Amino acid sequence: MEKVKIRRMRYEDIPQVVEIERDSFPQPYPPPLIMQILSYFPEGFLVAEDERSKKVVGYIMGLIEFGHGHIISIATSKEYRKRGIGSALLKELEDILFKKYNVAYITLEVRFNNREARLFYYRRGYMDKRLLPRYYEDGTDAILMIKKNPYIQLPSPPVVVSMW
Numbered sequence: 001m002e003k004v005k006i007r008r009m010r011y012e013d014i015p016q017v018v019e020i021e022r023d024s025f026p027q028p029y030p031p032p033l034i035m036q037i038l039s040y041f042p043e044g045f046l047v048a049e050d051e052r053s054k055k056v057v058g059y060i061m062g063l064i065e066f067g068h069g070h071i072i073s074i075a076t077s078k079e080y081r082k083r084g085i086g087s088a089l090l091k092e093l094e095d096i097l098f099k100k101y102n103v104a105y106i107t108l109e110v111r112f113n114n115r116e117a118r119l120f121y122y123r124r125g126y127m128d129k130r131l132l133p134r135y136y137e138d139g140t141d142a143i144l145m146i147k148k149n150p151y152i153q154l155p156s157p158p159v160v161v162s163m164w
């Protein structure tokens with residue numbers, strides 16, 4: 001992970017982000033939509049930058065929707081995968097959403113057949129919530145995954161002692 005830094009996404013990063021997206025997903029987000037969401041919640045849009053080449057080598061896009069966190073997309077350039085970049089991006093976004101904004105949970109949709117991404121999320125505390133049939137335009141199902149805010153201490157339920 002040395003030589004790669006995580007920072008906020010800038011408008012001028014968008015072409016590089018789109019390139020990584022196109023290389024990673026069958027249906028990438030259109031750049032105008034990325035720009036629109038970036039302006040709506042800039043804190044949730046992060047990139048990993050190779051400090052030597054200044055190239056964007058990974059990104060994550062997240063926002064707050066109806067009071068909970070939502071990960072829209074995450075990807076690392078193919079040649080930079082399995083070096084801890086995806087984990088660092090996810091951790092940084094989780095810190096913003098869970099610690100700063102105190103959201104109760106984060107959700108995301110992932111292709112049912114995207115085994116690598118699903119395992120990546122399971123190992124980082126995400127669980128399957130439900131199946132979203134034919135969620136993607138090409139008819140592929142999605143899995144809605146969820147992670148609860150580990151920093152929120154819910155009060156213990158009251159102990160009820162029955163006398164009868």
Ligand SMILES: CC(C)(COP(=O)(O)OP(=O)(O)OC[C@H]1O[C@@H](n2cnc3c(N)ncnc32)[C@H](O)[C@@H]1OP(=O)(O)O)[C@@H](O)C(=O)NCCC(=O)NCCS
Nearest residue numbers: 024074075076081082083084085086087109110117120123
């Ligand atoms: C999912 C994705 C973002 C992960 O990105 P990444 O940068 O490879 O993530 P990391 O390197 O942090 O972790 C990937 C694995 O590499 C391992 N790894 C990390 N550093 C490593 C190293 N130095 N040497 C060997 N393995 C390493 C991690 O432990 C992890 O395995 P684990 O899940 O068993 O713990 C990436 O595979 C990707 O871009 N996929 C295509 C897009 C996609 O599917 N996105 C998700 C859709 S919702």
